[in-house]
Amino acid sequence: MNPNPQGPQLEENKVTTPKISLRNVTKTYSGVDQPAVKDLDLDIASGEILVLVGPSGCGKSTTLRLINRMIEPSSGEIIFDGENVTNSDPNELRRRMGYVIQQVGLFPHRTIAENIAVVPKSLKWPKDRIRARVDELLELTGMDPNVYRDRYPKELSGGQAQRVGVARALGAEPDVLLMDEPFGAIDPITRFNLQNEFLRLQSELKKTIVFVTHDIDEAVKMGDRIAILRDQSEIAQLDTPEAILTNPADAFVVDFLGSGAVLKTLTLRRLRDIQLVHPPEITEQTGRADAAAQLRQSDFPYAVLLDDTRRPIAWVDQKNLDSSDSLDSNSRRIPVKLQPEDTLQEALSVMLQTSAGMSAVVDGSGQYLGTCTIQSLAELLTDQPVDGASL
Amino acid sequence: MDGIRSWFDYLSSRTDLVVETLLQTLAYVVTVTVAASIVSITVGVLTRHNALAKELSLSIASVFLTIPSLALFTIFIPIVGLGFAPSFIAMFLYALLPIMRNTVAGLDSVDSSVIESAKGMGLTPNQVLFKVQLPLAWPVILAGIRVSALLTVGISAIATLVAGGGLGDFIKSGLARLPLPNSLEAIWTGVILSLVLALAIDVVLRTVGRFSNPSGVRS
Structure with missing residues (x-):
């Protein structure tokens, strides 16, 4: 018809x-x-x-x-x-x-x-x-x-x-x-x-x-x-x-x-194409002991410190939590925030610049969305290997 | 001082003759330069894609320049007689090389990428020649024309030997009458007026260059 x-x-x-x-x-x-x-x-x-x-x-x-x-x-x-x-x-x-x-x-x-x-x-x-x-x-x-x-x-x-x-x-x-x-x-x-x-x-x-x-x-x-x-x-x-x-x-x-x-x-894939991971999120208001417990229970070496508007500030590890210094004065600050449109290559270069091996991803207004780690890139690449064996 | 005063006296008593011979020389320069330009530029353009033809034309033009001028002026007398014709032919043959060589060099100097992009935009071979190659080669070609014009002023003095007139008349008559009165003044007249004419032509052609060379290109 x-x-x-x-x-x-x-x-x-x-x-x-x-x-x-x-x-x-x-x-x-x-x-x-x-x-x-x-x-x-x-x-x-x-x-x-x-x-x-x-x-x-x-x-x-x-x-x-x-x-x-x-x-x-x-x-x-x-x-x-x-x-x-x-x-x-x-x-x-x-x-x-x-x-x-x-x-x-x-x-x-x-x-x-x-x-x-x-x-x-x-x-x-x-x-x-x-x-x-x-x-x-x-x-x-x-x-x-x-x-x-x-x-x-x-x-x-x-x-x-x-x-x-x-x-x-x-x-x-x-x-x-x-x-x-x-x-x-x-x-x-x-x-x-x-x-x-x-x-x-x-x-x-x-x-x-x-x-x-x-x-x-x-x-x-x-x-x-x-x-x-x-x-x-x-x-x-x-x-x-x-x-x-x-x-x-x-x-x-x-x-x-x-x-x-x-x-x-990596230049062809963008951050929005991969699954972000979520290390513990803490703020200045989170108690130190509470934060340390969260970090121990997770698989991550660092927690992400957010400010009041959920903007990522720094990566925080066990040592920072144990010391009495202010958390945002540590050396692993997050100067570069990636957005979902950025390529994985850019994510990798940011990770290599910070000693944490992680990069924070934010939305257009700067609010924290999640984290991309070296491991997540490695998994992505090994899932789709360049198959040299089939030559 | 006496010498200069007597030269001015000599000049002022012969203004008609001075103007006439000056115009004769100028006529040689203009006709020879125009004819040689037309022929040389045409040859340069036509042979631009053919290395052999290009070399051959340049060689022939070079040969003319090596023939002693006295010989070249007289060699055509049996065919064309005395006067303007053999002088014109000789000077024309001399004037070919500078213009032809500069035309070839000017066309060769146009960046091949400019020609490539011109063709790539669908310009026909004639459009490429007239809109791109010749305008860009023009400053170099004009420099060749200037050399030929000045060369012609110099050798036009020989024309007097084949009854061709021009400023050479003064030099010849002066030399023949040495050391009689007014002989040196005659020689000076020929020499100085040739120099003045050459300078004037140079200024004119430089001015032509200033206005006709494409802006955006420094020669």
């Missing part, structure tokens, strides 16, 4: 139709025997960040550049929005795909605004629309348009230049962004910020992004899915970061992930 039985199915088809497909693509450079990319099949879903990662020379950049035909494939097909673009006008294709490279490549003789306006201008947008779009993009990428609009690229720092690079790539509202190690030449702190800002931006924009990097940590952080490539752009494994880290396909992937793979899973 369903009047439209195909409805849901159509909906599903729409979701699963890839935004970009490479079909059996091979690229052989003239004068070289081995192809740089060999028989590659790759589907990129609409709205995802697909990271291509692999050792240098594996063909990841070549693969990216095949998509906007900066490099022409020797054979195979490139499908974009269901349309075979293998032999279409490459310049028209490139104007529909933002392109960000490591060296940015801003035009030094053009202002920031003129740089961002390049593609809208070649698409003959009206001037008012271009001006509004430039300001919008500068704001989106965290640059004050009134300050930067009329400056020249040489006046920008590396991080600012790449912000403009991203703004320029987004110029004519392309659905697709191709990014070739965009944050590779930027210092670690700025890179960290740019990555976070870019992820925030992407959560609003929902572009389809192909992102090349050689840095597995960056891949894990940025990718909705990761394609780990080996020689000739052969896909060793294509999956979500979590699935790859917890279940690498073969020895090559294990090798590429490196010994830090277990630790990397």
Whole structure:
């Protein structure tokens, strides 16, 4: 009796139709025997960040550049929005795909605004629309348009230049962004910020992004899915970061992930995903003997000292309780309070900084929710081991 | 002091001739520089993707510069006769190399990442050339044009030997009449006016550079 039985199915088809497909693509450079990319099949879903990662020379950049035909494939097909673009006008294709490279490549003789306006201008947008779009993009990428609009690229720092690079790539509202190690030449702190800002931006924009990097940590952080490539752009494994880290396909992937793979899973999990534990909670008003009894009965070496508003202040052990000093003057104060949105990696680093091996978790208003311990992290990791035995 | 006064007397009694020869030299500089610029920039642009063609054109232009000027001015007389034509051809051949070499160097100096990003944004090869490569290479090309213009002022003095006119006329007549009266004054006229002309052209081309070099780029 369903009047439209195909409805849901159509909906599903729409979701699963890839935004970009490479079909059996091979690229052989003239004068070289081995192809740089060999028989590659790759589907990129609409709205995802697909990271291509692999050792240098594996063909990841070549693969990216095949998509906007900066490099022409020797054979195979490139499908974009269901349309075979293998032999279409490459310049028209490139104007529909933002392109960000490591060296940015801003035009030094053009202002920031003129740089961002390049593609809208070649698409003959009206001037008012271009001006509004430039300001919008500068704001989106965290640059004050009134300050930067009329400056020249040489006046920008590396991080600012790449912000403009991203703004320029987004110029004519392309659905697709191709990014070739965009944050590779930027210092670690700025890179960290740019990555976070870019992820925030992407959560609003929902572009389809192909992102090349050689840095597995960056891949894990940025990718909705990761394609780990080996020689000739052969896909060793294509999956979500979590699935790859917890279940690498073969020895090559294990090798590429490196010994830090277990630790990397910590960057993917958040405190809200794990069960918090509850050591005894005491306040200044709790009697010392009572507190000591509670601590002895628990399995924990420390109790957590809370203030009147249930904010955690310090970790308190038996010795503190036995001495007559004020409890909040001891050395195990809790300077950093974690929130459920923080990653387990951050939790671990907080634990290592305090001598207690525990970190307190609070809600948005600073009230104590529970505790994360080294043991709870260890249990989590050993429950889902990186299975080296199945190689 | 006497020498300077007699030189001014010499000049003021021949203003028409002075202006005429000065204009002749200026005409050489303008026509030669314009023609050499057009040819050299075109060659530099056309050979930009072909290392062999690039080297070959530069070699040929270098060969012209090694031919003694006296020979180069006279070599075309059997074909084109005396006067403006053989002088123009010789100076044109001399002026090619500085502009061509700077065009090649200027185009080569454009950061490859800038060209890569220009292509990646869907600019056609012509747009990449005219909107990116040539504007960025222009300060270097203009420096080459300036060298060629000054070079032309200097060697245009030879034109007088093939009846081509110009400020060389004063130098030649002075040398021929040494040590008769007014011979030194004639030589000085040729030399000093050439210097003044060269300085003026330099100032003009530097000013052109100040206004035409893209802002945001320091040359």
